[in-house]
Amino acid sequence: TLVIDTQHPGAKVSSRLHGIFFEEISHGGEGGLYAELIQNRGFEESTIPPGCTLDSGWLVPPRTSHFASNKVSDWKMPWEPKSPWPAWSLRTAANARASLSLSTKVPLHAATPHALQVDIHSAGKADSVSVVNEGFWGIRVDKGESYNLTTYIRAPKFKGAVTASLRASDGRILASYTFNNVKQSSWRKYTCTVKATASDAKAKFYLTMSSPGTIWFDLVSLFPARTFKNRPNGMRPDLANYLADLKPAFVRWPGGCFVEGISTESAPEWKRSLGPIEERPGTYSPWGYWSSDGIGYHEFLQFCEDIGADAMYVFNCGVSCEMRSGVFLPDDKIPALVQNILDGIEYAIGPADSKWGAVRARNGHPQPFPLRYVEVGNEQVGTRYATRFNIFYKAIKEKYPQLEVITSTGIAHVHKPTIDAVTKTDIVDEHAYKAVYWPMIYHDWYDKYPRKDWKLYVGEYACNSGVGSGNMLAALNDAVFIMGMERNGDLVAMSSYAPLLENINDTDWPVNLIRFDNASSFARTSYYTIKMMNDHKASENVAVSLTFHSSTSTPVARYSGNIGLSTWDTYAEFKNIQILDKNNKVLYAADLINHKNDWKTEGGKWTIGDSVIAQTADGAWPMAILQNKIPDVYTLRLKARKTGG
Numbered sequence: 001t002l003v004i005d006t007q008h009p010g011a012k013v014s015s016r017l018h019g020i021f022f023e024e025i026s027h028g029g030e031g032g033l034y035a036e037l038i039q040n041r042g043f044e045e046s047t048i049p050p051g052c053t054l055d056s057g058w059l060v061p062p063r064t065s066h067f068a069s070n071k072v073s074d075w076k077m078p079w080e081p082k083s084p085w086p087a088w089s090l091r092t093a094a095n096a097r098a099s100l101s102l103s104t105k106v107p108l109h110a111a112t113p114h115a116l117q118v119d120i121h122s123a124g125k126a127d128s129v130s131v132v133n134e135g136f137w138g139i140r141v142d143k144g145e146s147y148n149l150t151t152y153i154r155a156p157k158f159k160g161a162v163t164a165s166l167r168a169s170d171g172r173i174l175a176s177y178t179f180n181n182v183k184q185s186s187w188r189k190y191t192c193t194v195k196a197t198a199s200d201a202k203a204k205f206y207l208t209m210s211s212p213g214t215i216w217f218d219l220v221s222l223f224p225a226r227t228f229k230n231r232p233n234g235m236r237p238d239l240a241n242y243l244a245d246l247k248p249a250f251v252r253w254p255g256g257c258f259v260e261g262i263s264t265e266s267a268p269e270w271k272r273s274l275g276p277i278e279e280r281p282g283t284y285s286p287w288g289y290w291s292s293d294g295i296g297y298h299e300f301l302q303f304c305e306d307i308g309a310d311a312m313y314v315f316n317c318g319v320s321c322e323m324r325s326g327v328f329l330p331d332d333k334i335p336a337l338v339q340n341i342l343d344g345i346e347y348a349i350g351p352a353d354s355k356w357g358a359v360r361a362r363n364g365h366p367q368p369f370p371l372r373y374v375e376v377g378n379e380q381v382g383t384r385y386a387t388r389f390n391i392f393y394k395a396i397k398e399k400y401p402q403l404e405v406i407t408s409t410g411i412a413h414v415h416k417p418t419i420d421a422v423t424k425t426d427i428v429d430e431h432a433y434k435a436v437y438w439p440m441i442y443h444d445w446y447d448k449y450p451r452k453d454w455k456l457y458v459g460e461y462a463c464n465s466g467v468g469s470g471n472m473l474a475a476l477n478d479a480v481f482i483m484g485m486e487r488n489g490d491l492v493a494m495s496s497y498a499p500l501l502e503n504i505n506d507t508d509w510p511v512n513l514i515r516f517d518n519a520s521s522f523a524r525t526s527y528y529t530i531k532m533m534n535d536h537k538a539s540e541n542v543a544v545s546l547t548f549h550s551s552t553s554t555p556v557a558r559y560s561g562n563i564g565l566s567t568w569d570t571y572a573e574f575k576n577i578q579i580l581d582k583n584n585k586v587l588y589a590a591d592l593i594n595h596k597n598d599w600k601t602e603g604g605k606w607t608i609g610d611s612v613i614a615q616t617a618d619g620a621w622p623m624a625i626l627q628n629k630i631p632d633v634y635t636l637r638l639k640a641r642k643t644g645g
């Protein structure tokens with residue numbers, strides 16, 4: 001019997017429950033949402049991130065003494081660029097000789113010091129020396145579409161033609177344009193628009209020279225003429241439309257770990273992401289590659305306005321990624337940091353005649369942008385963070401009381417000392433990556449959550465282990481999790497699934513909402529789950545009770561589940577895991593050994609009698625299911641002893 005009691009309404013469902021979380025991870029922006037087609041357009045991608053050093057192929061961030069782990073893979077990162085000019089290569093005909101070098105002698109702009117120098121020793125016939133860009137794992141070219149090229153050339157020791165072309169994987173020319181009589185002693189901007197005469201999903205971009213000499217290139221940028229809302233320096237329409245179609249209440253930007261940086265010096269900074277693209281130095285993502293900052297602070301705010309969402313700006317609060325580096329800027333640097341964030345807020349919402357509001361106006365947007373939230377750091381914990389948060393909170397609220405300021409503790413109830421040391425906050429951001437079935441087993445998680453004088457923002461959630469790269473089962477788990485958030489609208493005000501975007505050619509995280517390559521894109525079932533639940537959002541809860549009367553129903557004799565074990569130690573071994581029934585009979589015993597350094601835990605599958613009851617699957621982070629409640633069938637208890645690691 002199902003009783004729905006409309007006389008006793010429960011909590012209202014938050015009208016801003018569903019937002020989106022953008023981070024520069026898995027090339028979500030660079031080679032993703034950002035429509036730029038040239039990879040490493042400014043030749044800055046082999047730059048060691050500020051504050052770091054390179055040691056035998058490892059990128060080494062600065063470390064603080066409080067960081068516990070000495071395991072190399074916990075704090076150093078493999079250095080990914082395999083060439084000084086990633087994504088570019090030289091092609092010469094048999095009779096030509098040329099060489100490439102990365103030049104810092106004649107920077108186009110001090111903030112972007114590198115340029116590509118091409119020395120053409122002998123050119124032979126036309127079409128004999130080319131520098132080729134592979135795009136982001138290919139360039140999609142569509143017949144009849146136009147592409148806008150911008151590049152800077154310096155050619156004091158060169159005289160001749162430079163041909164820009166898009167070529168299919170079989171070498172066919174799809175579009176081309178020739179700049180004749182290129183010769184000048186200083187940098188000069190060249191632009192053209194080309195129209196494709198044929199299509200190819202894996203095209204490449206060529207700059208071809210037919211004369212000997214030395215020529216420098218910088219900022220080689222190619223955009224499809226069609227971008228989202230046709231904005232210059234814009235976004236890829238298919239991906240941007242997925243985001244717009246979700247009708248998110250807000251957009252959180254720019255991360256995630258990206259906000260933290262692997263060093264304080266390399267962390268993102270809104271001021272560096274403004275202005276002409278050739279003057280943006282870019283930001284090194286802790287996910288192992290450079291972002292050109294093409295989607296900078298202004299573009300983010302503009303995108304929010306374009307899709308009718310509020311903006312949530314997350315800023316680095318003077319501490320680098322705790323996992324790898326954990327450097328806190330000294331306290332005497334904090335006042336300048338506070339001022340920098342106040343400036344950033346002024347850029348977004350200050351009047352057009354304020355100092356930074358005027359810069360916004362000069363950048364083409366006199367009206368304020370819809371900035372409503374600011375978040376202080378990402379997944380920061382500890383009383384030192386809390387002390388810093390208190391300073392930021394006070395300064396921001398004094399000047400902008402209308403803004404909601406978010407504490408970023410990662411998991412609020414786990415990091416209670418952090419929250420206890422926070423004097424006052426509006427919203428707490430808690431992250432919830434869950435293994436398969438966790439959301440179902442703990443469907444009442446938020447029902448039992450203590451209420452405080454702040455709202456909860458589940459800033460990152462996903463059922464993301466035991467579900468491959470995301471499947472229907474993951475979507476069902478996400479749906480149950482969302483229902484738990486809806487039911488607790490008095491506590492959970494906001495949420496965003498994470499990560500959002502994944503270029504399948506460089507995956508940094510196992511399960512993501514929207515997957516794509518350079519030519520096509522695919523939103524997972526979880527995307528449509530969120531969309532459906534947002535499009536048909538309930539306004540309030542009503543009391544419901546459900547009573548079972550039948551005594552003839554067959555008890556569920558089969559349970560399919562996943563047990564994940566989690567550890568920060570990437571080489572851990574869990575020995576002799578046992579599943580016991582309620583009489584302490586051992587139903588299953590096995591070892592789970594994780595020596596792959598990939599955050600995953602492996603194992604076999606286990607059975608009760610003839611039925612498969614659970615199957616270990618990959619992925620265990622960050623929440624282990626240590627106790628499975630299987631009503632009316634068994635109570636399973638998991639015993640594990642950790643050795644190694």
Ligand code: AHR
Pocket residue numbers: 023025255256257258378379431460498499509
């Ligand atoms: O979403 C992927 C990562 O998970 C985010 O960068 C970080 O905030 C979290 O740990």
